[in-house]
Amino acid sequence: MRKPIAVRSLYGHVMHELGQRIVGGKVKPGEVLPREETLAESLQVSRTALREALKVLSAKGLIESRTGVGARVLEKRCWNQLDADVLAWRCASMPTDDFVDKLVEMREVIEPAAAASAARRRTAEQLAAIDTAYRAMDEAQTLDDWTVADLQFHDAVLQATGNELLQSLFSVVETALGTFFTLSARTAANFKYSLPHHQKVLEAIRRKQPEVARKAMQAMIADSQANLQQSRGRRRKKAGS
């Protein structure tokens, strides 16, 4: 599921570099990038490789190239904000509280609805996949094991909706969970604290109770958010002292 593909190729490196510069705010919307020749030179690649990177950034809505003018950075509203790379670039530096709140809101919109939908239409295989992920969470020994299994659980729920459009929103959920993990630095002792929430979701989907599943998922997210607020408070206190 992970995709470090882009990092391998040269144009992938270039894309990453430029993408981070733009999303990170080093070049602002409205500005135009240096011309391709000089940009290629400063990045130590050929114009060909640079152009392929620019094309992909253009597909992500970050820039727009026009003949005789150059590559202009587009307004944020044009950006493909749900793109996995764009999300990753936004989280590259420490994400702002504001952005984290928006990720939480997305989870609140997507996941309870997905849980309800999954409870309605899941197949036996899809339920088994969720169950497998749940057991992996239960048996996790390390934080890493838990993280992998947790992602697998939420992915399995999205898959169980049978709606590929909802499934494509996994990149958002993935980013959100990943961010929360780094921000709310769990200890080895309490990282399993949300297991009961997951069990409730699993059981509701097993019993095909959409509204129960929705509520259970809502509760899980609310709890996660509370946990986040708590460590946010700790962080502020630390910074202030």
Next chain:
Amino acid sequence: MRKPIAVRSLYGHVMHELGQRIVGGKVKPGEVLPREETLAESLQVSRTALREALKVLSAKGLIESRTGVGARVLEKRCWNQLDADVLAWRCASMPTDDFVDKLVEMREVIEPAAAASAARRRTAEQLAAIDTAYRAMDEAQTLDDWTVADLQFHDAVLQATGNELLQSLFSVVETALGTFFTLSARTAANFKYSLPHHQKVLEAIRRKQPEVARKAMQAMIADSQANLQQSRGRRRKKAGS
């Protein structure tokens, strides 16, 4: 807002052509495309232009190029289903009932939540934008005017959430509305039938009543879906007779 940019350039044409072939099912997941040289020849373009198109398709998750192997079409689950182009390509041929149902489900997930969020956090300017769109709908004389204003209304609601991640889902809403318009071929007489629904949403957002806004939006979508089922029935009857 519309983006016929890609159609202008050569590589845009190539991307469109190949994208439609893949999404349309002419080449199936797992298959590998012809090698770049022959593909470029058959499409009457240089390898340069072809490669830029392939890179963009790769960024949309449709294909994966590997040295020595070729460009393999990826599984549907890898596709960037929320990408505006991918959505458009899926609707290029008459969309299946199945796909339309999934679009409806997406609207049910996104728009009521967005309406509620907008009611909570809208600014005066954002409310004004929604109001403007509503008036344009009210004063629309032709079906075209209505369509434009309707899209503007739903976009304004998403904008009013202040969450750019939600805003990026407009491509889904846009595709859904566009599809419904073509499928449920309205007459000049009744194309304004959903105006009262829109008014309720507008008023709830004006009064900052999240749950009222959510319910109103839900009702609007349910009504739209009923309308769709109706014309779906007519279409079947016609095809069966």
Next chain:
DNA sequence: CCTGATTGTTTGTCATACAAATCACTATAA
């Protein structure tokens, strides 16, 4: 039968050249 080197195929990258679109400037005319 299995293992490892070799060879051919295909994409990845580079360099160069020219075409096409756009912008900035200037000269001209009303």
Next chain:
DNA sequence: TTATAGTGATTTGTATGACAAACAATCAGG
């Protein structure tokens, strides 16, 4: 003075040819 048409400079778009790198298949040796 203002508007307009034209002209040249700038930048991206496209084409071509060449070679490097990675991979698959084949074949030799154990």
